[in-house]
Structures are given as C-alpha cells and as structure tokens.
Amino acid sequence: MRVALFLTCVNDTLYPETGRAVVRLLGRLGVDVDFPTAQTCCGQAHYNTGYRHEAEPLARHFADVFAPYDAVVTPSGSCGAMVRELYPRMGERARAEGRGDTLAATLAPVVPKTYELTEFLVDVLGVTDVGAYYPHTVTYHPTCHGLRSLGLGERPRRLLEAVKGLELVELPGAEECCGFGGTFAVKNSDVSAAMGADKVRNAESTGADVLCAADNSCLMHIGGTMGRLRTGMRPVHIAEILASTEEETAAV
Amino acid sequence: MSSRERILGRVRRALADVPADEAPYERAVARDYTREHGRRGVAATVELLAENLADYRALVHRCAEGELPGLIARLLTAHGSGSVVVPPGLPAGWLTGTGARLVQDDAASTAPELDRVDSVVTGCAVAVAETGTIVLDGSPDQGRRRITLIPDHHICVVRVPDQVVGGVPQALGRLDPTRPLTWISGPSATSDIELDRVEGVHGPRTLEVVLVDGAPDARTAP
Amino acid sequence: MSGTYLGMPAFPQAAREAVGNSTLRGNLRHATHTIRDKRARAVAELDDWAALREAGKQIKDHTLRHLDRYLVQVEESVTAAGGTVHWAADADEANEIVSRLVREAGGGDTDEHEVVKVKSMATQEIALNEALEAQGIHAYETDLAELIVQLGRDRPSHILVPAIHRNRGEIRDIFRSEMGEWGRPAPEGLTDTPAELAEATRLHLREKFLRARVGISGANFVVAETGTLVVVESEGNGRMCLTLPETLISVVGIEKIVPKWQDLEVFLQTLPRSSTAERMNPYTSMWTGTRNGRAGEGDGPRTFHLVLLDNGRTDTLADEVGRQALRCIRCSACLNVCPVYERAGGHAYGSVYPGPIGAILSPQLRGTGSEIDASLPYASSLCGACYEVCPVAIDIPEVLVHLRERVVQGGPTVRHGNRVVLKPAKGHAAERAAMRAAQWAFTRPGALRAGQRLASRTRRLHPRTLPGPGRAWTGSRDLPAVPAEPFRDWWQRTHGGRDEAK
Numbered sequence: 001m002r003v004a005l006f007l008t009c010v011n012d013t014l015y016p017e018t019g020r021a022v023v024r025l026l027g028r029l030g031v032d033v034d035f036p037t038a039q040t041c042c043g044q045a046h047y048n049t050g051y052r053h054e055a056e057p058l059a060r061h062f063a064d065v066f067a068p069y070d071a072v073v074t075p076s077g078s079c080g081a082m083v084r085e086l087y088p089r090m091g092e093r094a095r096a097e098g099r100g101d102t103l104a105a106t107l108a109p110v111v112p113k114t115y116e117l118t119e120f121l122v123d124v125l126g127v128t129d130v131g132a133y134y135p136h137t138v139t140y141h142p143t144c145h146g147l148r149s150l151g152l153g154e155r156p157r158r159l160l161e162a163v164k165g166l167e168l169v170e171l172p173g174a175e176e177c178c179g180f181g182g183t184f185a186v187k188n189s190d191v192s193a194a195m196g197a198d199k200v201r202n203a204e205s206t207g208a209d210v211l212c213a214a215d216n217s218c219l220m221h222i223g224g225t226m227g228r229l230r231t232g233m234r235p236v237h238i239a240e241i242l243a244s245t246e247e248e249t250a251a252v
Numbered sequence: 253m254s255s256r257e258r259i260l261g262r263v264r265r266a267l268a269d270v271p272a273d274e275a276p277y278e279r280a281v282a283r284d285y286t287r288e289h290g291r292r293g294v295a296a297t298v299e300l301l302a303e304n305l306a307d308y309r310a311l312v313h314r315c316a317e318g319e320l321p322g323l324i325a326r327l328l329t330a331h332g333s334g335s336v337v338v339p340p341g342l343p344a345g346w347l348t349g350t351g352a353r354l355v356q357d358d359a360a361s362t363a364p365e366l367d368r369v370d371s372v373v374t375g376c377a378v379a380v381a382e383t384g385t386i387v388l389d390g391s392p393d394q395g396r397r398r399i400t401l402i403p404d405h406h407i408c409v410v411r412v413p414d415q416v417v418g419g420v421p422q423a424l425g426r427l428d429p430t431r432p433l434t435w436i437s438g439p440s441a442t443s444d445i446e447l448d449r450v451e452g453v454h455g456p457r458t459l460e461v462v463l464v465d466g467a468p469d470a471r472t473a474p
Numbered sequence: 475m476s477g478t479y480l481g482m483p484a485f486p487q488a489a490r491e492a493v494g495n496s497t498l499r500g501n502l503r504h505a506t507h508t509i510r511d512k513r514a515r516a517v518a519e520l521d522d523w524a525a526l527r528e529a530g531k532q533i534k535d536h537t538l539r540h541l542d543r544y545l546v547q548v549e550e551s552v553t554a555a556g557g558t559v560h561w562a563a564d565a566d567e568a569n570e571i572v573s574r575l576v577r578e579a580g581g582g583d584t585d586e587h588e589v590v591k592v593k594s595m596a597t598q599e600i601a602l603n604e605a606l607e608a609q610g611i612h613a614y615e616t617d618l619a620e621l622i623v624q625l626g627r628d629r630p631s632h633i634l635v636p637a638i639h640r641n642r643g644e645i646r647d648i649f650r651s652e653m654g655e656w657g658r659p660a661p662e663g664l665t666d667t668p669a670e671l672a673e674a675t676r677l678h679l680r681e682k683f684l685r686a687r688v689g690i691s692g693a694n695f696v697v698a699e700t701g702t703l704v705v706v707e708s709e710g711n712g713r714m715c716l717t718l719p720e721t722l723i724s725v726v727g728i729e730k731i732v733p734k735w736q737d738l739e740v741f742l743q744t745l746p747r748s749s750t751a752e753r754m755n756p757y758t759s760m761w762t763g764t765r766n767g768r769a770g771e772g773d774g775p776r777t778f779h780l781v782l783l784d785n786g787r788t789d790t791l792a793d794e795v796g797r798q799a800l801r802c803i804r805c806s807a808c809l810n811v812c813p814v815y816e817r818a819g820g821h822a823y824g825s826v827y828p829g830p831i832g833a834i835l836s837p838q839l840r841g842t843g844s845e846i847d848a849s850l851p852y853a854s855s856l857c858g859a860c861y862e863v864c865p866v867a868i869d870i871p872e873v874l875v876h877l878r879e880r881v882v883q884g885g886p887t888v889r890h891g892n893r894v895v896l897k898p899a900k901g902h903a904a905e906r907a908a909m910r911a912a913q914w915a916f917t918r919p920g921a922l923r924a925g926q927r928l929a930s931r932t933r934r935l936h937p938r939t940l941p942g943p944g945r946a947w948t949g950s951r952d953l954p955a956v957p958a959e960p961f962r963d964w965w966q967r968t969h970g971g972r973d974e975a976k
Contacts, residue, residue, distance in 0.1 A: 049909065258891065420739055437755065454709050
C-alpha cells in the first residue's frame with residue numbers, strides 16, 4: 001500500500017514536530033509513508049470564508065498530487081473533513097453552476113482514500129495500542145470537524161487509553177467548540193476569545209498537564225489562549241503523544 | 253396583478269430546477285419511524301400513561317366504573333369546588349354524587365360567566381401513553397374548548413384501556429382533523445423564566461385525570 | 475420589529491458588548507445549558523429519532539418543492555371550512571390586511587381597538603404591533619416571555635423564550651414597574667419566584683382575554699389536505715386567543731404547510747422534544763375553519779382569516795442551497811446549543827431570528843445589503859452543533875458558507891421576486907486580495923516553500939503582538955513560535971527522517 005502524508009499547510013509551516021511524529025509513528029507500525037513535496041493546502045480556509053472558486057484550483061492540485069497513492073493520511077480533522085465532506089460538495093456546486101462533471105470527476109478519487117490519522121490507525125491498520133509511552137496526565141478535546149464531520153467517535157480516546165503511563169481525565173464541556181473556526185477567530189475575535197477562555201478554564205479544572213487534540217489549528221488557538229492566561233498546561237497534538245516511546249519520550 | 257398571483261408566480265419561478273417527474277408525495281417520504289416506542293402490553297401502556305401524566309404534574313386517579321361518581325364527588329369537595337361546568341353529553345351518572353352546583357354549558361354562556369365557575373368534568377377522545385397526553389375533540393362529553401380552559405380545575409375521565417394508545421402516530425389515526433382538537437399534557441406551564449418549567453399560568457392549574465377501568469364509551473352509552 | 479433593526483451594527487461590534495456583560499453571559503449560560511441537557515434526554519427517549527428527523531426533512535422538502543400546488547390546496551380547504559384566505563407579498567401588505575380586518579371586526583368596549591396576540595414569529599418579523607399601534611390598535615402580547623419584552627420595551631432575543639436574556643429578578647422589577655401602565659398592576663410584594671411571576675401574569679392578562687374580540691396568532695403547521703391549523707404552546711394563552719374572541723386572524727409564513735394530517739405524527743414528536751425538551755408541550759390546539767364550519771359545532775371564533783405571508787420566503791426558495799432554511803420549524807434547539815449565541819446573546823443578531831438559524835434566515839429574507847445582514851453569515855465558528863440537533867436536518871454550516879460566498883463574491887440571486895446580480899460586498903477587498911495571493915502560492919509549492927523559509931529565517935524578529943487587523947488574534951492569544959525549519963525542509967534534508975542523526 002502506498003501511503004502519503006498530507007501534513008497540511010499549517011503543520012508544515014508552524015508545527016513540523018507533528019509531521020515528524022506522524023512519520024515516526026507510522027514507521028514504527030511498519031508503514032513507509034511518503035511526503036509528496038508538491039503538496040500545499042486543501043483550500044479549507046478559502047472555502048469556509050466564501051472563496052469557493054479560489055479553493056477549486058487548490059482542490060484540483062490536491063487531487064493531482066495525491067492521485068498515485070492508495071491512502072492519504074492527515075493529522076488534521078478539519079482538513080480531513082474538507083476533503084471528505086466538502087470536495088464532493090464543490091463538485092456538485094460546479095455541476096449546478098452548469099460547469100459539468102469535470103471538477104466532481106477530478107476530486108472523486110481522493111475522497112474515499114483520505115483518512116484522518118486516528119481513523120487510519122484504528123480502521124485501516126486495525127491498531128489501538130501503538131506501543132506508546134507518555135507518563136503524563138492528559139485531557140482530550142475532540143475538535144468539531146473530527147467529532148461532527150468525520151465522526152471520529154471513540155477512536156482517539158481508545159488510542160490514548162492504550163498509551164502506557166498516560167492518565168486520561170475527562171474534559172468538562174468537551175464537545176463544545178474551542179472558538180477557533182478559521183477566520184472566525186479574527187472576524188469575531190471577542191466571541192472567539194470568550195469561547196477559548198472557557199475551553200482553557202475547563203481544561204485547567206481537570207488538573208491535567210496536557211490538553212491533547214487531533215488538530216493543530218484548534219491547538220494554536222487554545223495554546224495561544226493558555227499562554228495569554230498564563231496557564232501551566234501545554235497543548236500537544238495526539239500524534240506526538242502516540243509517537244512517544246520509552247526510548248524516545250516526548251517532552252512536556 | 254393580485255398578490256396571490258404574484259406570490260404563486262414567484263414560487264413557480266423559484267422552483268424552476270424541480271424536475272416535472274419528481275417522486276410524488278407517497279414516495280418522497282420514507283416513514284421508517286415507529287408507531288409507538290417499545291413493545292408493551294395493554295396494562296403496561298396504561299401504567300405508562302399514568303406515569304407520564306404524573307411526571308408533568310397531573311394528578312392521576314384510578315377506579316372501577318361503579319366508583320366513578322363517588323370519586324368525582326370527592327375530588328370536587330377536596331378542591332373546594334362549589335360549582336362545576338357540565339358538557340352537554342356528559343354521562344348523567346358521573347355527577348350524581350356531588351353537591352356542587354351544576355352549570356350546563358350552552359352557546360350563550362360568556363367567558364366572564366365561565367370565569368366564576370370552579371371546576372369542569374369531561375371525558376376525552378384519546379390518551380397518549382408515551383407523552384402523557386389527553387386529547388379533547390369537542391364531542392358532547394367534552395364540550396366547547398373554552399369550558400376546559402377558563403375554570404381553574406379540570407377533571408378528565410379516560411376509559412382504560414379502550415381510549416389509550418401508545419404513541420403519537422396512533423393517536424392521530426384515531427382523531428378527526430376537522431373537529432376542534434386540544435391536546436393537553438399536564439396543567440398549564442411555562443419555561444419562559446430562565447428556561448425552567450413552572451406549572452400554572454393561564455389554563456387550569458389543577459388537572460386531575462381519572463383512569464376508569466372497563467367503562468363503556470361515554471358517547472355510545474345509553 | 476424590522477424598523478428597529480435598521481442600522482444595526484455588524485455582528486462583531488454588537489457581540490462585543492454582550493461578551494463584556496457578565497449578567498447577560500450568566501443568564502444565557504444558565505438557561506442554554508439547562509435546556510441543552512434536557513433536550514438530549516428527551517431525544518434519547520426515542521430510538522427512532524434519526525428516522526423521524528429524516529422523515530421531517532423529507533416532508534418539508536417535498537412540500538417546498540411543490541409549494542405552489544400546496545398553497546392553492548390550503549386556500550381551497552381553509553375556504554371550504556369557512557375561513558377567508560389573504561395573500562401578503564411583504565410585511566407592509568400583511569400589516570395593512572391585518573389592520574383592516576381588525577377595524578372591520580370592531581372590538582373593545584370603547585372606540586379603542588385592541589387585540590390579544592399569541593406569540594408568533596411571523597408577526598414579530600413584520601413588526602405588526604408597531605403597525606397596529608400606528609392605526610390606534612393596541613396589541614397585547616400574552617405569551618409570558620413576549621409580555622416581559624413588551625412591558626420592558628425590549629427586543630426579543632430568542633425564538634422560543636424571547637426574554638431569555640432576563641433573569642427572574644429583572645422580570646420581577648419589570649412587572650412591578652410596568653404592569654400598572656398596561657392594565658392590572660402586579661400584586662403587592664411580588665417576589666422573584668417563578669411561580670409568583672406566573673401568577674402575576676395570569677391575573678394581569680385574564681381580564682384582557684375575557685373581553686377580547688379579536689385574536690391574532692401565527693401557526694406552527696397548516697395541513698393542506700384538511701385546512702387545519704396547529705398552534706403548539708405551553709401556557710394556555712394560545713388557547714385563550716384561539717377560542718374566546720369572535721374573530722381570529724392567523725398570519726402564517728408560506729413555508730409552514732405540510733401536505734397531510736399524517737405528517738403531524740412526525741412534527742408533534744420532534745418539535746416539543748427539540749424546543750422545550752418535553753415529551754409533549756402542555757397545550758396544542760388544532761382547528762379547521764370556524765365554529766360554523768364542517769365540524770365547528772358552535773365552538774370558537776365566528777370569523778377566521780388566514781394571511782399567507784411571503785416577505786422574502788420565495789426569494790429564499792429560489793436559492794437551491796439556501797432554501798433548506800425554510801424547513802425550519804422554529805424549535806430553537808440550534809440557539810440553545812450554539813456557543814456563539816451563548817456568548818453573544820440574541821440581540822447581536824439584529825433580527826427576530828437570532829442564533830444559527832437566524833444567521834442563515836435573516837440574510838436570505840432581508841438580503842445581504844445591510845451591514846448586519848452581511849455580517850451574519852460569519853457569526854459562526856462552523857462547529858456544526860446546530861446541524862447535529864436540528865430536527866429537520868438543516869445543514870446550517872453549509873448555508874452559512876454559501877451565504878459568505880454571496881457576500882464576498884456576489885453573483886445572481888433573487889430579491890423581491892426579481893433576478894438580480896449582486897456585486898461583491900465592500901469591505902472585503904483586502905481579504906479577497908489575501909485569498910487570491912494565498913491561492914497563487916498554494917498552487918505553486920515553490921512559492922509556498924519560499925514564504926515558509928522567509929518566516930523561519932526571520933522568526934527571531936517576529937513581534938509578540940501584531941498591529942492592524944492582526945490585533946484581532948494577538949489581543950487575546952499568543953502567536954505560535956515559528957519553527958527553525960518547515961517540515962518539508964526537514965523531510966528533504968533527512969530523506970524523511972532516515973538520515974536523521976538523532
């Protein structure tokens with residue numbers, strides 16, 4: 001099976017450690033993952049801000065870059081949802097605008113083979129114990145697109161529960177949005193900040209060392225809020241926890 | 253152009269994308285939901301009705317048919333009722349035990365007159381166990397809608413098990429849509445203060461439901 | 475109240491004030507969290523919820539897609555049952571019709587006309603009370619929350635509970651100071667217990683119900699095959715207004731139709747559980763025509779008028795993506811789960827329809843021309859909680875994004891029944907340029923890499939806070955640190971980590 005890593009533009013630029021963790025983790029599980037360097041961005045920010053037509057070339061580019069692979073793995077719930085949920089919709093809209101089936105046909109092949117990381121681990125590789133070691137107290141925030149668009153359900157939790165040394169504590173109000181929402185964070189910054197502050201307060205109340213999620217965009221907002229509120233917690237992507245082993249333990 | 257024609261024209265232009273051969277109503281709706289929830293016997297359905305009525309603060313009583321006049325009389329006395337509205341077709345025997353003044357409802361009686369009456373006793377058309385609902389359809393044993401609205405105390409008699417259904421779909425199937433219908437689930441209530449439910453606003457603040465075992469249909473009784 | 479809403483500031487400015495109001499935040503948080511949990515329990519009782527939701531969606535979609543036919547059927551069946559049907563293309567026309575009907579009905583013991591009203595979103599939408607007042611007709615709101623809003627000279631902030639922004643203490647104060655102005659004053663020594671507040675309402679309104687000659691309502695459903703109208707309520711004020719007056723006028727949006735009686739079996743299960751989180755609401759009234767109609771039997775109003783209201787609904791219907799908003803049954807479950815509504819409050823939405831559904835309904839009914847309407851599609855983090863709880867499966871995030879597109883890109887749409895081509899909205903020029911630049915870079919991996927390297931090399935120079943629009947981020951959040959090298963450089967340098975020294 002030829003597996004490609006779609007790291008996402010945000011992770012590539014700002015969170016390379018998450019990418020290195022995915023490579024390490026998949027390698028440990030026997031998957032030789034490739035990173036096609038022509039990859040850029042799925043177009044989510046464009047699409048969700050109302051620039052669907054500007055997002056189309058990015059989607060076509062994505063489809064071209066990942067066409068040769070059997071599976072595409074991404075450590076981002078929202079970018080995964082963009083491909084799986086919104087690429088088909090972009091095709092439909094183009095058709096409704098009288099532009100024929102070309103876009104739909106171009107995008108269709110990548111849709112079913114794109115997996116969010118925890119889906120790939122649990123559903124495709126069939127593992128929940130990835131042999132990780134992480135001696136910290138962790139609370140898990142299920143991000144909105146992972147929770148409601150992709151329906152990740154219990155997968156991240158099952159993976160975390162199997163990590164040695166990890167104590168998982170319940171996050172109050174876990175299913176509530178953290179307030180990131182892409183351009184929402186700046187267009188409605190007051191509401192976004194209030195949501196972020198509530199999320200951080202809930203996280204703090206658990207007494208955990210680490211708030212874990214499967215999406216660095218949300219973690220950037222939550223972590224930025226934690227920093228500003230001088231919280232002692234750290235935001236960590238789930239890939240970095242799952243990649244951590246007794247030999248090579250990720251720092252907190 | 254009349255507004256009727258303008259609106260219908262706008263609707264037709266708005267729906268230009270709808271194909272002429274689209275599935276008709278009968279095939280457009282998949283009714284994969286159930287007629288009632290769970291399988292239970294007749295006795296359990298009546299029990300569920302009683303539970304759900306009580307859950308929304310209706311006072312529930314059970315009796316055999318012969319005990320009904322005595323029970324109604326006791327309920328009226330306990331409520332301190334000096335007068336009671338009587339629907340035109342209420343079985344005559346139901347109120348034989350009470351000393352309260354009987355006020356026959358007729359089309360000439362006004363709302364302020366009804367406001368001076370303490371209680372009302374009616375039958376019902378159907379009761380829904382899953383939701384704790386009684387439905388009135390204006391039949392002679394239930395009367396006009398206003399008589400169960402203005403007096404502050406409503407005693408509603410439900411014949412069990414005949415008048416009890418499990419779910420909402422079953423209840424609709426028993427009702428005639430052209431009749432004036434009132435679905436009642438507990439006494440009047442509101443959630444308007446902090447989204448917390450409080451009983452007792454404009455309708456009767458006390459709803460008593462009497463489940464009568466084995467009574468014949470009030471409307472066909474001699 | 476549409477007049478009141480003209481010139482509303484855009485959502486972000488209006489929301490800023492609400493976010494800073496700790497009483498309001500507390501009231502909203504308390505109320506929405508209470509109802510949220512109850513709704514979840516009420517829905518969980520039904521193991522066929524998904525099937526009910528799907529059937530509700532299909533019934534509404536089918537009706538909307540054949541609305542011309544069902545409108546004509548409603549007209550026929552209501553007329554056959556003794557009612558009179560009127561058609562109103564917009565708010566002004568609806569208000570004129572209702573004012574005329576009230577005057578014709580006479581009413582009130584003096585020369586003054588008065589009407590009692592059941593809570594109705596349609597009459598709020600067309601600002602009927604203000605229009606009647608201008609004609610010398612007093613309209614009394616009889617729903618408790620609407621009464622609180624009316625007495626407090628306030629605006630509604632929630633679909634189901636228009637006074638949700640008020641706590642019990644504030645309600646007591648409004649009753650004490652205002653009830654005497656409108657009729658029977660609040661009882662001496664009124665406290666803030668909900669039971670006492672409800673009792674005060676009962677006493678205050680009873681005299682109005684008993685003397686009312688004209689009642690005005692909306693409807694939750696109109697059954698096309700029978701001409702039956704359905705009003706779902708809790709307090710009994712609806713029953714009072716629907717049964718006691720001689721004349722009943724119902725103002726109903728054209729999207730409220732369901733084809734058949736049987737269709738109610740879906741909505742009478744989904745609506746109460748989604749809105750007040752009850753198995754069934756205390757009172758539901760169903761009537762077909764008048765007391766002289768087929769089975770009226772001397773019960774209820776002598777005269778019944780049905781006013782069918784368009785007011786932007788056909789424009790909404792013309793949009794293949796946006797028309798799903800017309801499936802809405804006004805349960806307000808989406809408001810109660812919305813994290814943005816919880817913090818911004820209903821007033822920030824500048825419409826009688828607040829919350830997620832309002833953010834897609836108002837800009838369609840009113841168009842995206844005003845500042846507030848153009849900002850509403852952005853009043854969401856797209857978290858999807860609204861879609862998840864919607865009992866007719868309106869994909870609110872999908873419509874929000876669709877309307878964002880209409881705002882920033884313009885394009886063909888329908889206003890007042892006419893095809894128009896919208897220009898892209900002003901104020902998005904910088905964003906549009908940024909999006910195009912990003913698109914250019916993202917279709918050229920080399921350009922992306924150059925940008926990333928520049929960011930990495932200059933990372934020690936990055937400020938902690940940003941000027942201009944960037945302040946919207948750094949006002950409340952630290953910026954992430956830019957790493958020494960982007961992932962793609964690490965990948966190429968180490969051949970995917972194989973050559974990594976570590």
